[in-house]
Amino acid sequence: MSASRIVRAAGAVLAASITASGLAACSDNSTGPRSLRIALSADPQCLDPHQAPYTESLHVGRQLVANLTDQDPQTGEIVPWIATEWTVSDDATRFRFTLRDDATFSDGTPIDAAAVAANFEDLRDLGAKSPFGLSYVSGLRSIEIPDARTVEFAFDAPNAQFLQATSMVTTGLLAPATLETSPEERCTGQLIGSGPFVLDEYAPNASATLSSRTDYSWPGTTATHTGAATIERLEFSVMTESGVRSGALQTAQIDVDTDVQAQDESALSGAGIEVFARARPGIVYTLLANDQSPALSDPAVRRAVNHAIDRPELASVLSQHESYATSVLSAATPGYVDLSADLAYGPDRAATELDAAGWLQGPDGIRVREGNPLTLRLVFAATETRSDVYEIVQQQLARVGVDLQLVPLHTGANLEAQNNGDYDFVCWAVTRPDPEVLNTVFSSASAGNPNRRTEPARIDELLDELGGITEPSLRQRLTDEAAREVIDQGYAIPLVEQSAVVGTSASVDGIVLDASSRPLFYGARFAS
Incomplete structure (x- = not known):
């Protein structure tokens, strides 16, 4: 639960040693599609968004999953994503969602009502392994599936926070095949998601590599980009030392530092690196x-x-x-x-x-x-x-x-x-x-x-x-x-x-911070 940057969501701040492999993980893009090279300040430790409360794991997980709803970072309004519409009972004990009919997980299975129900049952079943998820579904009595496009949640007592919770990374939708694997397997990368990117590889304490989905066409309402992500590969590298990240950004060994520290801001600005920020809610x-x-x-x-x-x-x-x-x-x-x-x-x-x-x-x-x-x-x-x-x-x-x-x-x-x-x-x-x-x-x-x-x-x-x-x-x-x-x-x-403070090279545009101040790379692009 998030500390120096967020407290790593539950307060447990992660440790990772900076080694030569941190920089070696940044590809030179000499062959294959050009990658967006992103530095993380700590090891994600567990990539399963249902479990991990840590800042860095959620930075990666946000790219892998879609949610029932989205939240407008400017107004705080809850807006459609996988759910096209919803109703909430007057006493906030029943939430009924209507789903779009064209969204799929990256293995091709449909994102239907049964899959949505399985995801929220998973949050409950994980218990203490999902500290945030467990709080989101507290008091969940039943999940009803009237048809393939309709799912209804019933709670024992009023649960006014549940609608907003459906927009959080922790409630991101994973494929039924992933939910059938063990929590430990999911932590180390056995993930099939619903978002614009697919997890290719995760090397603990070193890197995670994602590739874009060519068939992705269901962004949240707040997105300005549509269709598949413009950038085909995301390469996350663990670099625990802020000075190493700053130097790598100034020398174009990476394109993004997700955790710029105060002592590095002036040097980055002086080198023409854009530094932008948003307070963390x-x-x-x-x-x-x-x-x-x-x-x-x-x-x-x-x-x-x-x-x-x-x-x-x-x-x-x-x-x-x-x-x-x-x-x-x-x-x-x-x-x-x-x-x-x-x-x-x-x-x-x-x-x-x-x-x-x-x-x-x-x-x-x-x-x-x-x-x-x-x-x-x-x-x-x-x-x-x-x-x-x-x-x-x-x-x-x-x-x-x-x-x-x-x-x-x-x-x-x-x-x-x-x-x-x-x-x-x-x-x-x-x-x-x-x-x-x-x-x-x-x-x-x-x-x-x-x-x-x-x-x-x-x-x-x-x-x-x-x-x-x-x-x-x-x-x-x-x-x-x-x-x-x-x-x-x-x-x-x-x-x-605290704020999310992100540094990006001049060659990159289109990165935005969502309502939780997490970077979104779906609309990112390289300058021509």
């Missing part, structure tokens, strides 16, 4: 407190940490396209409200709260209670690109007597620590252009539950109510209450509002 880059932590089980300590952070100071290490957080939701998220007042810097208030909680200043400046120092561990991946933000936060917390220990871990150890709750803090960001993203992270019943809460709380009541409301003004009120509640209780300690 959803949950901002946020410290998430472990409720099982001896110190952080106290909301007063969590609130003190929040007040000890000077967010404007974090801007010094951010991209010019990014900003410090003003809420737990980014400003690009439908339902966002500025909660800067709740995040105001207040070191004196933080000190007072810690004193009242029994954490008193020790001789070395670190607060102590009953002989135990106020030491908190922030666990993250060793490849994390936001470590400079962490270092500033570490310095700020030290001013009020909190010892924040930064604990970078290799991929496996990081995943294990986060899965086992072996941390005081983790840092996630989760991309979704809908306020229901709050449910994915902060519900005690969510598959992720980084707060490790075991007992329902007020936030659960608010999120449950939000999930059943479609009326705009009431939905906005509940979104506001939920966002304030997670900040007030210290479940979320927002830091920075």
Whole structure:
């Protein structure tokens, strides 16, 4: 669940070693069709869009699958894709979709109602292997297939977020033959999709190669291109070092860097490289407190940490396209409200709260209670690109007597620590252009539950109510209450509002960012 760029969707940031193979994977296009060479900042790890919550895997997966619906990145409106029309019951418990009749998977099988039903049943059956998908289909009671072009979903309780969820990469449509294979096989590339590109090869920690479908003719309503993709091959290469990606882009060894870092922007612009960006909707880059932590089980300590952070100071290490957080939701998220007042810097208030909680200043400046120092561990991946933000936060917390220990871990150890709750803090960001993203992270019943809460709380009541409301003004009120509640209780300690920042060579045009700020290469083309 997405970290330095998004928090890799569930917070587990991926690691990959940069080797010569990273550059070697970029073909010189001397023979065969010209490839669009794209750099990823980490290994996708799992290419199955139904399972993987990681930024890089979803960058690849977005090219492979079509969805029931699309979402307009400008207006947030849900518009047709595979579904030509739909109806939603007044109580948001039944969703009926009518499908187009000309779309197929890349193996030639039709995208019909039975195939759509199988995809959503797969999300439910994957369970915790699909943390996002499981939240999207929560409460799904049945799927009915009146005919080959009609599919109807029935939920036990109102599920207002479901329509928007049908536009997310995680609900992208895979062929029945793929769904019959094991989750492990699908992670390593056994995929038959419904989108404009086909997966040819995936080499973990190195590359993924895709080719265009000559028969593709069902783009989403927001697409400006029609027919088969203009570019015949996409070559994704794993390059974990931002400087290596920047250099490769300037020397034309790659055409696209999907994750331009702040320190490289001026050099790229000076070299004539186009750098464009879009704020990521959803949950901002946020410290998430472990409720099982001896110190952080106290909301007063969590609130003190929040007040000890000077967010404007974090801007010094951010991209010019990014900003410090003003809420737990980014400003690009439908339902966002500025909660800067709740995040105001207040070191004196933080000190007072810690004193009242029994954490008193020790001789070395670190607060102590009953002989135990106020030491908190922030666990993250060793490849994390936001470590400079962490270092500033570490310095700020030290001013009020909190010892924040930064604990970078290799991929496996990081995943294990986060899965086992072996941390005081983790840092996630989760991309979704809908306020229901709050449910994915902060519900005690969510598959992720980084707060490790075991007992329902007020936030659960608010999120449950939000999930059943479609009326705009009431939905906005509940979104506001939920966002304030997670900040007030210290479940979320927002830091920075991240953006997708993409660099492209002058020879490439037509790349756009979708409603989730993921790059789309369907309409990309080389300059003549």
